[in-house]
Amino acid sequence: MLSETxxxxxxxxxxALPDIIVDPVECRLGYQLRRASAVMMADxxxxxxxxxxxxxxxxxxxxxxxxxxxxxxxxxxxLGIKRANMVPLTxxxxxxxxxxxxxxxxxxxxxxxxxxxxxxxxxxEAIIEAHxxxxxxxxxxxxxxxxxxxxxAIRETSPDxxxxxxxxxRE
Amino acid sequence: MLSETxxxxxxxxxxALPDIIVDPVECRLGYQLRRASAVMMADxxxxxxxxxxxxxxxxxxxxxxxxxxxxxxxxxxxLGIKRANMVPLTxxxxxxxxxxxxxxxxxxxxxxxxxxxxxxxxxxEAIIEAHxxxxxxxxxxxxxxxxxxxxxAIRETSPDxxxxxxxxxRE
DNA sequence: TATTGTTATACTCTATAACTATA
DNA sequence: TATAGTTATAGAGTATAACAATA
Numbered sequence: 001m002l003s004e005t006x007x008x009x010x011x012x013x014x015x016a017l018p019d020i021i022v023d024p025v026e027c028r029l030g031y032q033l034r035r036a037s038a039v040m041m042a043d044x045x046x047x048x049x050x051x052x053x054x055x056x057x058x059x060x061x062x063x064x065x066x067x068x069x070x071x072x073x074x075x076x077x078x079l080g081i082k083r084a085n086m087v088p089l090t091x092x093x094x095x096x097x098x099x100x101x102x103x104x105x106x107x108x109x110x111x112x113x114x115x116x117x118x119x120x121x122x123x124x125e126a127i128i129e130a131h132x133x134x135x136x137x138x139x140x141x142x143x144x145x146x147x148x149x150x151x152x153a154i155r156e157t158s159p160d161x162x163x164x165x166x167x168x169x170r171e
Numbered sequence: 172m173l174s175e176t177x178x179x180x181x182x183x184x185x186x187a188l189p190d191i192i193v194d195p196v197e198c199r200l201g202y203q204l205r206r207a208s209a210v211m212m213a214d215x216x217x218x219x220x221x222x223x224x225x226x227x228x229x230x231x232x233x234x235x236x237x238x239x240x241x242x243x244x245x246x247x248x249x250l251g252i253k254r255a256n257m258v259p260l261t262x263x264x265x266x267x268x269x270x271x272x273x274x275x276x277x278x279x280x281x282x283x284x285x286x287x288x289x290x291x292x293x294x295x296e297a298i299i300e301a302h303x304x305x306x307x308x309x310x311x312x313x314x315x316x317x318x319x320x321x322x323x324a325i326r327e328t329s330p331d332x333x334x335x336x337x338x339x340x341r342e
Numbered sequence: 343t344a345t346t347g348t349t350a351t352a353c354t355c356t357a358t359a360a361c362t363a364t365a
Numbered sequence: 366t367a368t369a370g371t372t373a374t375a376g377a378g379t380a381t382a383a384c385a386a387t388a
Contacts, residue, residue: 021249022237025230029303029315030211032322035251037208038379039326040201045354054354059196066193073369078192080206085356087371107364107369132200134332138324143317144200150318151203153309155210161305209356216377225377244346256379258348278346278387 033154040135047131051123056081057093058124061113064099065121068112071104075111093117204325211306218302222294227252228264229295232284235270236292239283242275246282264288 025031044055053061056079063075076086090111093099098117101109113121136144153163196202215226224232227250234246247257261282264270269288272280284292307315324334 021234021241021245023249024233024237025250026323027319028299029306029319029322030208030215030226030299031230032319032326033204033208033211036322036325037201037204038251039328040204043330044201055201056355059202062195063192066195070192071369074192078194079196080209081355082357083370084358084372105364105369109370128199128201134330135200135325135328137332138328138334139321143321146314147318147321148198148200148203150310150314151200151207152197154207154306155203157210157306157309159214159305161308163309227378242346253379254347255349255381276346276387280347
């Protein structure tokens with residue numbers, strides 16, 4: 001269909017197109033969020049790879065560090081990670097000797113850090129802080145606070161567009 | 172090791188823990204970006220599923236719509252999608268009759284919208300606009316502009332923490 | 343030599359459904 | 366009946382390496 005006439009429909013592509021694509025999605029909030037998030041996640045992933053951690057593992061280490069004794073499901077809810085997906089995550093960290101578990105309930109498992117996990121948590125937080133500082137470089141305190149507040153507001157927006165406060169991940 | 176004494180290390184979990192987890196990662200920019208992005212992406216995915224599109228496909232439709240004749244690689248670069256990953260994306264849209272391709276070069280393929288693709292692009296943009304409006308609800312124009320500017324600044328932050336202007340995805 | 347499109351492949355994160363055992 | 370943990374599985378998205386054809 002395109003080559004019916006022998007002349008291309010897009011021949012102007014060969015000489016007259018501007019260098020810069022016209023981008024109608026640059027003004028979309030969701031698109032910009034996704035691109036910015038991808039950049040920071042890639043940078044964090046590279047930085048944490050040096051100590052053998054993935055972002056989700058480092059985040060969980062931080063959270064367990066200040067909340068020892070909460071259940072696996074509690075941590076999952078707080079981070080927006082589903083129960084089913086917490087299993088391989090905690091299994092890998094158990095196997096690596098970073099966390100320990102104890103049945104509190106018969107069905108609940110309390111999580112805590114081993115000494116090895118605590119040591120790695122400290123290293124991870126130093127790496128994360130350096131990573132965060134790189135991206136905070138262009139922002140003053142006020143702008144950064146406004147940005148974080150906006151991101152939380154977006155996360156807490158309900159499907160009808162109202163800003164509410166669920167605060168934790170759903171399942 | 173945990174149950175050596177018969178008393179759990181985390182027995183306080185059974186009575187004294189506060190309802191709300193202490194969350195040391197809430198102040199992290201990368202974490203908040205990821206959570207906010209995930210919420211918007213999930214909402215957009217649900218909304219676009221009604222017309223059988225995924226977010227990446229709808230975005231590509233919008234971009235081709237105003238830039239017909241650019242190559243597959245051009246669109247990939249603009250959206251930060253690697254060449255290799257553009258293949259299944261464009262293949263599915265070709266198969267669905269949404270886009271058309273024409274060799275401009277021997278190696279480059281110019282992309283354009285079919286009439287069916289143009290019609291679906293219009294529907295997708297209406298859905299996306301309604302989706303965006305839901306999340307913009309809590310922001311005035313000034314705050315929204317500042318937020319988008321901040322997100323672009325983050326995306327353009329180089330590995331050394333300087334804000335530069337690469338603007339397109341890397342490979 | 344560099345670029346375009348392609349294949350094949352792998353990893354991460356996420357999602358659902360179903361099962362068990364406990365509360 | 367609801368919850369915690371588990372298993373199995375599937376689907377997106379993204380990453381690399383390599384190849385052929387072309388510029």
